[in-house]
Amino acid sequence: MKPVIRLSVSEAAKMFGISQRTVRRAIQISEVTYVVVQGRYKINFESLLRWSQRRSRTNETNRASANTSISGKLVASSILLIHSHLERKKNSMQNTFFFLMGLAVLFLNKLRYGLRGYREPRPFAPTDHARAITYDQDVVDQWLKALHNYTGETLEGKVVLELGPGADLGPALFLLDRGARKYITVDANRLIDQTPHRFYEELLKRLDHAEEIKPELEKTLAGNDDRIQYVVDSTFDLTKLPREAIDLVVSQAAFEHFDHVEKTINQLGHLVKSGGVLIAEVDTMTHTGALRGRDPLNIYRYSNFLYRLARFDGIPNRLRPARYKSFLEQNGWYNVEILPLQTMTKEDMERIRPQLAKPFRHDDADMQILTFLLRATKR
Numbered sequence: 001m002k003p004v005i006r007l008s009v010s011e012a013a014k015m016f017g018i019s020q021r022t023v024r025r026a027i028q029i030s031e032v033t034y035v036v037v038q039g040r041y042k043i044n045f046e047s048l049l050r051w052s053q054r055r056s057r058t059n060e061t062n063r064a065s066a067n068t069s070i071s072g073k074l075v076a077s078s079i080l081l082i083h084s085h086l087e088r089k090k091n092s093m094q095n096t097f098f099f100l101m102g103l104a105v106l107f108l109n110k111l112r113y114g115l116r117g118y119r120e121p122r123p124f125a126p127t128d129h130a131r132a133i134t135y136d137q138d139v140v141d142q143w144l145k146a147l148h149n150y151t152g153e154t155l156e157g158k159v160v161l162e163l164g165p166g167a168d169l170g171p172a173l174f175l176l177d178r179g180a181r182k183y184i185t186v187d188a189n190r191l192i193d194q195t196p197h198r199f200y201e202e203l204l205k206r207l208d209h210a211e212e213i214k215p216e217l218e219k220t221l222a223g224n225d226d227r228i229q230y231v232v233d234s235t236f237d238l239t240k241l242p243r244e245a246i247d248l249v250v251s252q253a254a255f256e257h258f259d260h261v262e263k264t265i266n267q268l269g270h271l272v273k274s275g276g277v278l279i280a281e282v283d284t285m286t287h288t289g290a291l292r293g294r295d296p297l298n299i300y301r302y303s304n305f306l307y308r309l310a311r312f313d314g315i316p317n318r319l320r321p322a323r324y325k326s327f328l329e330q331n332g333w334y335n336v337e338i339l340p341l342q343t344m345t346k347e348d349m350e351r352i353r354p355q356l357a358k359p360f361r362h363d364d365a366d367m368q369i370l371t372f373l374l375r376a377t378k379r
């Protein structure tokens with residue numbers, strides 16, 4: 001984006017070698033564009049330049065004025081050049097900073113996850129129960145809304161499979177409460193042990209059918225799964241799941257962590273009923289809190305080689321939306337939808353595009369999409 005330079009009345013008069021009165025007159029008769037900041041005119045530099053050129057053309061006999069205009073134009077062009085040079089320098093320093101910072105974070109995570117394994121599925125403390133309960137409830141509400149908008153169906157009597165549930169069984173409880181017959185889930189990491197029983201006691205207060213659902217939770221927590229089946233498999237092999245015809249597959253912020261998305265989608269195909277539906281929210285942004293807001297595409301700055309070198313358990317897989325779509329279509333799913341939820345502005349996108357690694361620089365990668373909803377139906 002071109003920088004906008006604005007000058008005060010006195011600066012404009014000095015630069016163009018004219019009186020402040022002349023500048024003020026140009027403002028009054030709208031010959032230049034301006035904004036008022038704290039009661040002072042700030043005149044758009046480009047409009048000043050154009051006005052000065054017009055002035056010199058209509059006043060050709062007045063050599064002094066023409067000379068003033070030409071020298072003003074020269075000074076002004078130099079300022080523009082310096083300004084854009086400084087802007088470029090600032091951008092380049094910022095890019096170097098984000099590149100190095102993102103890389104340092106990746107390698108630190110590699111060390112951290114190598115030592116402790118995948119531990120923190122959410123950007124808030126597991127002890128923040130109220131927030132976690134609301135989070136689970138919102139996630140389930142979004143899934144059900146997405147299902148209803150897609151098929152007109154409700155959850156009544158459905159067998160639901162969740163992929164990558166994370167820290168607790170909250171979604172299981174909300175789904176059963178809303179009418180699911182059975183809930184099966186699979187994770188590569190056993191994370192539910194970090195959630196204390198007190199969390200569930202609080203959550204159960206929000207359910208309409210708490211008396212019916214509480215015993216199901218207790219059975220699962222004691223390892224006697226019945227209507228809530230919690231499976232952990234570090235290889236994330238879905239063929240190890242109990243044989244049950246699945247009506248609905250749901251997932252939240254987990255697909256982007258899967259190592260072998262195509263294999264997972266292929267295995268899903270054998271579990272899901274014909275007409276079954278997949279509803280998944282996928283977060284393709286940088287996950288590190290400190291960089292997420294300021295440089296959401298940070299993870300795409302690195303070549304495949306460098307990113308593989310930084311690899312750790314749970315590192316985002318950098319798959320773009322179109323790949324999910326084609327994996328699903330190749331594995332017996334149809335009516336596949338990619339619905340962008342969070343996107344980057346076009347301007348920000350074009351600014352960052354040259355900084356991305358080659359595989360992500362082209363238009364087809366849909367880099368503007370930061371998070372999206374994936375919906376598909378099994379043939």
Ligand SMILES: C[S@@+](CC[C@H](N)C(=O)[O-])C[C@H]1O[C@@H](n2cnc3c(N)ncnc32)[C@H](O)[C@@H]1O
Nearest residue numbers: 121164165166188189236252254257258259314
């Ligand atoms: C960001 S958490 C999301 C958890 C939960 N759905 C939520 O919204 O809070 C990512 C989930 O993906 C799982 N995961 C991480 N790496 C994985 C892998 N390589 N294969 C399968 N699942 C993985 C984690 O165990 C976790 O359950």
